[in-house]
Amino acid sequence: MQVMSRQISAKLVAAAAAAAVVFAAGSALAAYGQPVDWQLGFQQSVTPVMDYIAWFHDLLLWIITGITLFVLALLGIVVVKFNAKANPVPSKTTHNTFLEVAWTVIPVLILGIIVVPSFRLLFLQLNTPEAELTIKATGKQWFWSYTYPDNGKFEFDSLMIPTKDLKPDQPRLLAVDNEMVVPVNKIVRVQVIGADVIHAFAVPSFGIKIDAIPGRLNETWFKATREGVYYGQCSELCGKDHAFMPIAVRVVSDQAFTAWVAEAKKKFANSETPVNQVASASPAGN
Numbered sequence: 001m002q003v004m005s006r007q008i009s010a011k012l013v014a015a016a017a018a019a020a021v022v023f024a025a026g027s028a029l030a031a032y033g034q035p036v037d038w039q040l041g042f043q044q045s046v047t048p049v050m051d052y053i054a055w056f057h058d059l060l061l062w063i064i065t066g067i068t069l070f071v072l073a074l075l076g077i078v079v080v081k082f083n084a085k086a087n088p089v090p091s092k093t094t095h096n097t098f099l100e101v102a103w104t105v106i107p108v109l110i111l112g113i114i115v116v117p118s119f120r121l122l123f124l125q126l127n128t129p130e131a132e133l134t135i136k137a138t139g140k141q142w143f144w145s146y147t148y149p150d151n152g153k154f155e156f157d158s159l160m161i162p163t164k165d166l167k168p169d170q171p172r173l174l175a176v177d178n179e180m181v182v183p184v185n186k187i188v189r190v191q192v193i194g195a196d197v198i199h200a201f202a203v204p205s206f207g208i209k210i211d212a213i214p215g216r217l218n219e220t221w222f223k224a225t226r227e228g229v230y231y232g233q234c235s236e237l238c239g240k241d242h243a244f245m246p247i248a249v250r251v252v253s254d255q256a257f258t259a260w261v262a263e264a265k266k267k268f269a270n271s272e273t274p275v276n277q278v279a280s281a282s283p284a285g286n
């Protein structure tokens with residue numbers, strides 16, 4: 001019996017070690033701005049909000065793991081000690097005041113501890129700090145339009161690049177023709193609205209996800225602390241090409257942003273499109 005339980009615990013340790021290796025590898029694989037094969041966990045964070053989300057997620061994972069192991073141990077004790085063979089004459093005890101108070105108060109305390117960082121995170125996400133740049137993102141069937149009201153009010157459409165037209169460094173179903181461009185280390189306010197149905201604007205590395213609702217201007221914010229291209233997707237089922245309206249945000253230096261704005265003003269001059277414009281051609285095309 002003892003030999004067998006030792007073998008079982010050795011197997012459990014091996015399984016736990018394997019899981020730890022897979023988890024570590026998965027975390028190491030997590031890339032900046034886009035998902036990778038075999039990834040576990042989040043994409044790398046590049047904003048204070050996503051840093052907080054990742055920290056809170058890890059904290060909760062430890063708490064949940066502790067609770068699960070504790071309940072598993074209790075179940076194990078019950079199964080071994082109180083089965084019909086080991087315990088032929090069961091006790092008829094019903095109430096235990098101490099236990100009943102404990103299993104009410106302890107979960108309340110745990111929730112009381114969790115609520116503090118949870119509300120801090122909510123306030124961090126929902127209280128937009130003084131924005132240094134405002135961009136309006138409009139969800140349309142099935143692409144996004146970006147307007148830069150602080151930089152001459154130009155507007156442009158951002159459509160997914162079909163698989164057959166991708167360049168080697170462009171990720172499938174994520175790369176777009178016109179990326180949303182923002183400066184690094186600046187607080188960017190994103191106003192989000194839907195032009196036809198409900199869409200949702202989400203960029204995992206930034207820790208943002210907010211509904212794009214027709215007739216209601218929603219708002220979120222981010223401060224990207226690293227240059228690069230960060231991809232997201234529409235996250236509200238919005239019709240047949242819902243999967244083909246990605247979001248691509250290019251984070252660049254201040255100088256590069258100024259240069260891009262100058263170029264974009266010319267490129268997208270007089271491109272202001274009516275809010276209710278609906279794409280007649282599907283961008284999916286694959």
Ligand SMILES: [Cu+2]
Nearest residue numbers: 199234238242
């Ligand atoms: Cu959508």
